[in-house]
Amino acid sequence: MQEFGREERVGAEIRRELALLLRDEARDPRLSQVTIQEVRVVRDLSHAKVFFTVMDAAQAKDTERALNKAAAFLRRRLSDSMNLRTVPRLAFVYDKSIEAGLRLSSLIDQAVAKDEGRGD
Numbered sequence: 001m002q003e004f005g006r007e008e009r010v011g012a013e014i015r016r017e018l019a020l021l022l023r024d025e026a027r028d029p030r031l032s033q034v035t036i037q038e039v040r041v042v043r044d045l046s047h048a049k050v051f052f053t054v055m056d057a058a059q060a061k062d063t064e065r066a067l068n069k070a071a072a073f074l075r076r077r078l079s080d081s082m083n084l085r086t087v088p089r090l091a092f093v094y095d096k097s098i099e100a101g102l103r104l105s106s107l108i109d110q111a112v113a114k115d116e117g118r119g120d
Contacts, residue, residue: 011039013082014048021077030059030066037095041088048088051095060094067092 019036026032033055041048054063067074071090079087 007041007043007045010045010084010088011041011048014041014050014078014088015039017078017081018050018074021074025077026070028066028070030063031070033059034063034067037097045084045086045088048090050090050092052092053095053098057099064092064094 015036015038018039022031022034022036035053036050037053038051039048040051050067052063052067054060068091071092075087075090
């Protein structure tokens with residue numbers, strides 16, 4: 001059975017806490033539709049890269065700027081709720097993997113439809 005390292009456990013806890021903070025305490029309307037996908041914490045727990053998605057991909061850049069602007073506030077709030085000596089610095093990154101997956105799925109569907117149309 002795979003053991004999870006401390007950085008994975010801390011990342012999972014940060015993900016849960018950030019989701020609650022954004023839902024309950026964020027006053028910026030751009031942050032209301034944010035979904036935290038993953039948090040990757042470096043081994044020494046000094047930095048964390050937070051991957052997020054939004055409902056409207058056109059708003060991704062604005063949302064990323066708003067999240068990075070709110071990072072210090074969110075880090076302070078995390079320090080209140082988590083039992084860590086130091087809370088990692090947060091860097092927010094828009095997660096494009098869902099868009100890439102949808103694009104690939106569409107291409108596969110088109111290829112299957114083309115093959116079925118040929119009658120092979």
